[in-house]
Amino acid sequence: MSASLRAATSVPPERALWRRRLTDWADNERVLGYLLVGPVVLLLIGLVAYPFFVAVGYALSDRTLADEGEFIGLENFYNLFENQIYRQTLGNTLIFTAGSVTMRLVFGVGLALILNEAFRFRRLVRSAVLLPWIVPTVLGTMAWLWMFNPNFSVINWVLVHSGLMAQGPNWLTDPDLALFSVTLVNAWRGTPFMAITVLAGLQSIPSELYDSSAIDGASKFQRFRHITLPLVMPVLLTALVLSIIWTFSDFGIVYGLTKGGPMNATHVLATLSYQAGLASGNIGEGAAISLTMLPILFVLILWQLRRIRRMNIA
Amino acid sequence: MTKRSSNSGTTRRRVLATAAALPAFAAPAIAQNALKGTKLTILASNWYVPECNAQLDQLAAEIGRDTGMEVRIERFAGDELTTKTAAVIGSGRGADLAVGVEFDTYVYASKLTDVTDLANEIGKTYGGWLDSGKAASVVGGRFKSLCIGQAPAAWNYRTDQFAAVGLNKFPDTFDDLLKAAKLLHAKGTPIGMTLGHASGDGRSTNYPVLWAFGGKEFENDGKTVSIDSPGTLKAVEWYAEVYKYFIPGTTAWLDPDNNQAFLAGKVSATVNVNTIYLASRNAAATDPARKFMIENMEHGLWPRGPAGRFANYNINVWLPFASSPNKAGQLHFLREWYSRKFLLKWTKTGQSYFIPTFAGFDNEDVWPDDPKLKIFRELNKLNRLPGYSGPPTPIAAEAVNKYILVDMFAKACTGQLKPAEAVKWAAKEYEQIAKKRRA
Numbered sequence: 001m002s003a004s005l006r007a008a009t010s011v012p013p014e015r016a017l018w019r020r021r022l023t024d025w026a027d028n029e030r031v032l033g034y035l036l037v038g039p040v041v042l043l044l045i046g047l048v049a050y051p052f053f054v055a056v057g058y059a060l061s062d063r064t065l066a067d068e069g070e071f072i073g074l075e076n077f078y079n080l081f082e083n084q085i086y087r088q089t090l091g092n093t094l095i096f097t098a099g100s101v102t103m104r105l106v107f108g109v110g111l112a113l114i115l116n117e118a119f120r121f122r123r124l125v126r127s128a129v130l131l132p133w134i135v136p137t138v139l140g141t142m143a144w145l146w147m148f149n150p151n152f153s154v155i156n157w158v159l160v161h162s163g164l165m166a167q168g169p170n171w172l173t174d175p176d177l178a179l180f181s182v183t184l185v186n187a188w189r190g191t192p193f194m195a196i197t198v199l200a201g202l203q204s205i206p207s208e209l210y211d212s213s214a215i216d217g218a219s220k221f222q223r224f225r226h227i228t229l230p231l232v233m234p235v236l237l238t239a240l241v242l243s244i245i246w247t248f249s250d251f252g253i254v255y256g257l258t259k260g261g262p263m264n265a266t267h268v269l270a271t272l273s274y275q276a277g278l279a280s281g282n283i284g285e286g287a288a289i290s291l292t293m294l295p296i297l298f299v300l301i302l303w304q305l306r307r308i309r310r311m312n313i314a
Numbered sequence: 315m316t317k318r319s320s321n322s323g324t325t326r327r328r329v330l331a332t333a334a335a336l337p338a339f340a341a342p343a344i345a346q347n348a349l350k351g352t353k354l355t356i357l358a359s360n361w362y363v364p365e366c367n368a369q370l371d372q373l374a375a376e377i378g379r380d381t382g383m384e385v386r387i388e389r390f391a392g393d394e395l396t397t398k399t400a401a402v403i404g405s406g407r408g409a410d411l412a413v414g415v416e417f418d419t420y421v422y423a424s425k426l427t428d429v430t431d432l433a434n435e436i437g438k439t440y441g442g443w444l445d446s447g448k449a450a451s452v453v454g455g456r457f458k459s460l461c462i463g464q465a466p467a468a469w470n471y472r473t474d475q476f477a478a479v480g481l482n483k484f485p486d487t488f489d490d491l492l493k494a495a496k497l498l499h500a501k502g503t504p505i506g507m508t509l510g511h512a513s514g515d516g517r518s519t520n521y522p523v524l525w526a527f528g529g530k531e532f533e534n535d536g537k538t539v540s541i542d543s544p545g546t547l548k549a550v551e552w553y554a555e556v557y558k559y560f561i562p563g564t565t566a567w568l569d570p571d572n573n574q575a576f577l578a579g580k581v582s583a584t585v586n587v588n589t590i591y592l593a594s595r596n597a598a599a600t601d602p603a604r605k606f607m608i609e610n611m612e613h614g615l616w617p618r619g620p621a622g623r624f625a626n627y628n629i630n631v632w633l634p635f636a637s638s639p640n641k642a643g644q645l646h647f648l649r650e651w652y653s654r655k656f657l658l659k660w661t662k663t664g665q666s667y668f669i670p671t672f673a674g675f676d677n678e679d680v681w682p683d684d685p686k687l688k689i690f691r692e693l694n695k696l697n698r699l700p701g702y703s704g705p706p707t708p709i710a711a712e713a714v715n716k717y718i719l720v721d722m723f724a725k726a727c728t729g730q731l732k733p734a735e736a737v738k739w740a741a742k743e744y745e746q747i748a749k750k751r752r753a
Contacts, residue, residue: 066403150564152578173566258566261511263565
């Protein structure tokens with residue numbers, strides 16, 4: 001730049017000094033790091049940390065919707081563990097989550113392997129598979145409610161009229177079967193997410209690995225065991241962590257199908273929390289029920305994340 | 315800046331506050347003038363009789379026209395309305411009035427406007443409030459809500475199917491109902507009562523049985539749990555016996571299921587409000603099956619038990635939020651709702667779907683002309699609230715919301731627990747709720 005041009009575009013010395021200081025400051029990696037992370041941290045504080053600590057505060061009080069309440073320490077938690085319905089609900093939630101995630105895993109991986117193959121109308125099928133994930137939860141649940149209806153179940157109609165059964169199963173009436181039914185619907189809804197996520201992982205595996213292993217004489221199962229599974233595992237574990245979180249805190253499907261009945265056989269922590277906190281107005285108790293999800297989820301997720309990290313390092 | 319009214323020299327806010335504080339009968343003229351430019355948001359449910367919803371909309375529009383107040387109705391399905399109301403109570407903003415259930419009055423009492431003066435004025439107009447209406451609205455001697463009405467649940471039964479087993483009327487005792495259930499089951503036309511987590515039918519089906527056998531949840535103080543009694547045990551034993559002759563699946567029934575089962579001809583009798591009949595009657599002109607249904611169905615009273623004849627109905631109330639900045643608007647709307655011009659017409663339109671709880675309504679032209687709905691006039695006097703014979707309390711409300719009574723019967727009916735064990739289970743749950751609320 002020529003001297004005359006520099007003189008023409010020059011800024012007052014104080015401003016130039018400030019600008020240089022700001023540039024130097026921003027060039028400092030530590031400062032820039034904080035600057036970039038700052039907005040995210042603020043968002044997390046506002047949207048995650050603040051509500052979380054408010055919930056903790058509620059859980060340690062006897063607050064109701066109409067009354068500020070007082071600090072009662074851990075009494076809400078003590079009362080919960082004394083309560084048979086809560087203990088039953090906790091058990092239901094664990095079975096519901098384990099059952100649903102297992103089904104999602106099996107069907108999701110199976111579906112992904114099929115969708116990864118070349119066949120006619122593959123794109124159409126891939127889109128169709130996403131339907132349970134796309135349709136609003138309430139709509140899907142209403143359809144299942146009709147299919148499981150004690151009086152008008154279309155599944156039972158088919159079973160009876162095809163001669164397979166004299167009388168159809170009591171999908172939502174029998175306590176054990178009811179828990180299975182809500183678990184099945186949750187798995188139905190979550191399987192497409194698992195399938196599509198795993199499919200994305202499968203498609204990132206270089207085809208040369210399969211070609212060379214085929215030349216070496218590896219069977220289809222050996223290729224799945226030693227190439228597909230290890231390479232897709234990080235994606236799979238991430239999908240698994242998300243599935244566990246979503247299933248553990250699911251509300252809509254159970255509430256839509258049974259409202260926790262019959263006889264609390266399908267109550268999960270989210271529906272019980274709603275019942276206590278909003279329907280009955282006991283905000284303290286409702287918050288305590290919700291917070292009991294936390295340690296269980298925390299341990300599960302920490303374990304999964306460590307595995308993912310170890311795999312990534314490996 | 316606070317807007318000043320045109321020529322009074324006082325602030326609009328002060329006018330509104332004065333109008334709200336004045337005795338109810340003096341308020342209308344002031345409110346009419348002061349309401350211009352204000353807003354009133356009302357949270358409402360969707361009543362099953364569409365004409366009742368339409369009349370509410372029409373009333374809101376008329377009030378808007380007459381006063382210049384913008385009246386907005388926001389409608390929600392039952393559970394959504396519960397959540398929305400809770401949000402308004404918790405945050406203190408979002409609405410001025412809501413349609414609630416009777417429990418809301420005593421759970422949210424401290425967050426509701428005291429409308430005692432208006433309630434007394436309305437009571438005088440209609441010959442006084444019935445006990446159920448007062449119980450639904452009064453906390454600590456003050457009206458914290460105003461009862462919209464109660465929805466009497468009757469036994470809906472198929473006269474042709476009852477006649478086929480030799481019964482020409484609905485059984486008048488629980489023993490006779492059990493005998494009828496056996497006969498109907500044997501004939502392939504079973505009865506069914508809701509034993510699932512249905513927020514409406516779950517309670518209206520089960521409380522009458524408990525009370526008729528002499529069982530009750532609490533002593534008269536409303537705090538001492540008394541569910542573990544010989545009366546409750548007898549009620550549970552009767553239920554476990556009659557359940558053997560029910561249509562399968564009633565433990566999973568939610569609110570729509572008994573309607574659907576009856577309309578589809580799957581059950582010969584069930585407990586419901588008048589909506590099964592109204593829906594059939596409306597469709598009868600074009601649907602022969604519905605025409606056949608209304609010609610062959612009737613409504614019956616709950617049977618009489620050793621302790622008497624009882625019933626339990628859903629009650630709707632107007633909840634005036636104390637957080638509302640438009641108290642004058644609240645009162646004006648409520649006054650218009652309870653005006654003879656509107657309320658008598660609204661009640662008649664509902665055909666006894668929701669019946670306002672006034673003693674003087676016996677002499678008003680609000681009752682259905684259809685002979686098959688005549689029984690609802692008598693049903694209107696039988697209602698008791700959860701917690702009976704004690705007062706309705708947040709403890710009783712929580713027990714209803716947690717379906718303790720329904721589950722007690724269901725556990726015994728399905729054999730999950732023996733009747734005595736089911737009663738003990740329920741007693742423990744009631745005790746835990748009472749202990750927590752007493753603390």
